[in-house]
Amino acid sequence: MPPLRKLARVSPVSDRAKLQFVEAMNSNPIAVIEDKREDGRWFFSSQHNGDFWFWSDGRDDPHWRYEEIV
Numbered sequence: 001m002p003p004l005r006k007l008a009r010v011s012p013v014s015d016r017a018k019l020q021f022v023e024a025m026n027s028n029p030i031a032v033i034e035d036k037r038e039d040g041r042w043f044f045s046s047q048h049n050g051d052f053w054f055w056s057d058g059r060d061d062p063h064w065r066y067e068e069i070v
Helices: 015-023
Strands: 007-012 030-036 042-046 053-056 064-069
Touching: 007 015, 007 042, 030 064, 042 064, 053 064
Parallel strands: none
Antiparallel strands: 007 030, 007 064, 030 042, 042 053
């Protein structure tokens, strides 16, 4: 059995991200962490909509804020 994937709580900041949050993520703040790159970028997918995924440029991202759920 594959290991459980890590989860994060995301919140939209920009108008674009707010629209994606409502339309693609169904206002669900839980996202799956698909990858963490060495350059600080994180790759997420929607927990309930596998067709929606997005990158975050780290803590300085103008669109998304996030925190890993431990």
